[in-house]
Amino acid sequence: MNEDELRALTFSHRAARLTMAGVATGLFEVVADTPRTAGEVAAACGLAPRGASALLEALAALGVLERERGAFVATPAAQAVFCEKGAASRRHTVLHDLWHTGLWARLEESLVSGRPITDRSRDPFLTRPDVLARFFPNLALAMAETSRGEAGALAEQLALPAFGRVLDLGGGAGQFARAIADAHPDAEVVLFDLPPVIAASGGVAHPRIHAVAGDFLRDPIDPAGAGYDRVLLSRILMGLDDARAVELLGRVRAVLRPGGVVDVIELRRGEGVAGRVAALLDVDMLLLTGGAVRSAEELRALLAAAELHPGEPRSLGRLFVRIEARS
Numbered sequence: 001m002n003e004d005e006l007r008a009l010t011f012s013h014r015a016a017r018l019t020m021a022g023v024a025t026g027l028f029e030v031v032a033d034t035p036r037t038a039g040e041v042a043a044a045c046g047l048a049p050r051g052a053s054a055l056l057e058a059l060a061a062l063g064v065l066e067r068e069r070g071a072f073v074a075t076p077a078a079q080a081v082f083c084e085k086g087a088a089s090r091r092h093t094v095l096h097d098l099w100h101t102g103l104w105a106r107l108e109e110s111l112v113s114g115r116p117i118t119d120r121s122r123d124p125f126l127t128r129p130d131v132l133a134r135f136f137p138n139l140a141l142a143m144a145e146t147s148r149g150e151a152g153a154l155a156e157q158l159a160l161p162a163f164g165r166v167l168d169l170g171g172g173a174g175q176f177a178r179a180i181a182d183a184h185p186d187a188e189v190v191l192f193d194l195p196p197v198i199a200a201s202g203g204v205a206h207p208r209i210h211a212v213a214g215d216f217l218r219d220p221i222d223p224a225g226a227g228y229d230r231v232l233l234s235r236i237l238m239g240l241d242d243a244r245a246v247e248l249l250g251r252v253r254a255v256l257r258p259g260g261v262v263d264v265i266e267l268r269r270g271e272g273v274a275g276r277v278a279a280l281l282d283v284d285m286l287l288l289t290g291g292a293v294r295s296a297e298e299l300r301a302l303l304a305a306a307e308l309h310p311g312e313p314r315s316l317g318r319l320f321v322r323i324e325a326r327s
Contacts, residue, residue, distance in 0.1 A: 137200030140172030249306030
């Protein structure tokens with residue numbers, strides 16, 4: 001990385017924060033396909049005229065907006081990524097990242113202690129009731145946004161017995177559950193997640209997906225007592241410290257049918273884009289939960305500690321690693 005790239009890197013948090021503000025205020029929706037003046041944006045988004053003007057000019061300077069005769073309109077790429085109905089929408093992911101910015105402002109505390117920030121009494125977002133009510137449902141949608149391609153690929157790879165039973169544990173908005181149910185028409189799929197997530201997903205609205213609300217570290221994860229042929233854990237272990245990860249894997253092992261398989265999907269550590277994403281989100285886990293984005297060998301060690309027998313890691317899409325483990 002050269003000097004210019006390093007300077008741009010240290011300056012880039014401003015650009016990220018501006019795009020987050022555009023998403024949070026609804027600015028991108030307002031200028032999605034119709035040029036709007038600063039006054040019109042201020043009125044529509046509840047901004048001060050000075051604030052609207054500053055934000056619009058900055059986003060235009062970044063190339064996110066285009067100017068048209070004194071007005072501003074989103075670029076096609078910005079429409080696709082930052083708007084709710086965009087073809088490649090990452091709106092929920094951006095909001096999730098925005099709500100973490102208060103913790104990132106206190107990064108040095110976690111670097112010194114090695115523990116997450118638990119005192120959030122002065123956090124600009126995580127003390128707001130409206131944000132707290134939306135946090136987990138929004139997280140579920142953000143996870144779905146970032147695993148669109150992987151869900152279909154996994155569903156096609158899964159080997160299930162006839163009329164198999166599958167648990168998508170912490171499955172959020174049901175991206176993987178839907179893909180598995182569609183690819184395996186005789187399978188029964190159970191989606192288990194927190195009550196606000198299940199409520200926000202509307203029960204997934206699929207005839208062969210049964211939604212169960214609960215805390216997977218405390219509540220029964222197989223209320224019917226029928227056992228599972230497959231249990232999917234997609235980006236669940238990264239949110240847990242080692243002790244809780246092993247505890248959860250032990251609970252999963254206890255509900256596997258004979259010959260049952262646990263599928264662990266996590267971000268892939270290493271080089272390139274995947275390694276960069278994994279390293280940055282590892283810091284997110286340190287700040288937020290005390291979890292970690294682990295290497296494949298570290299994941300295999302957790303599985304072994306829970307008396308599961310992991311196979312060799314395999315890539316899933318550009319960013320993820322998948323490990324199958326048997327009891």
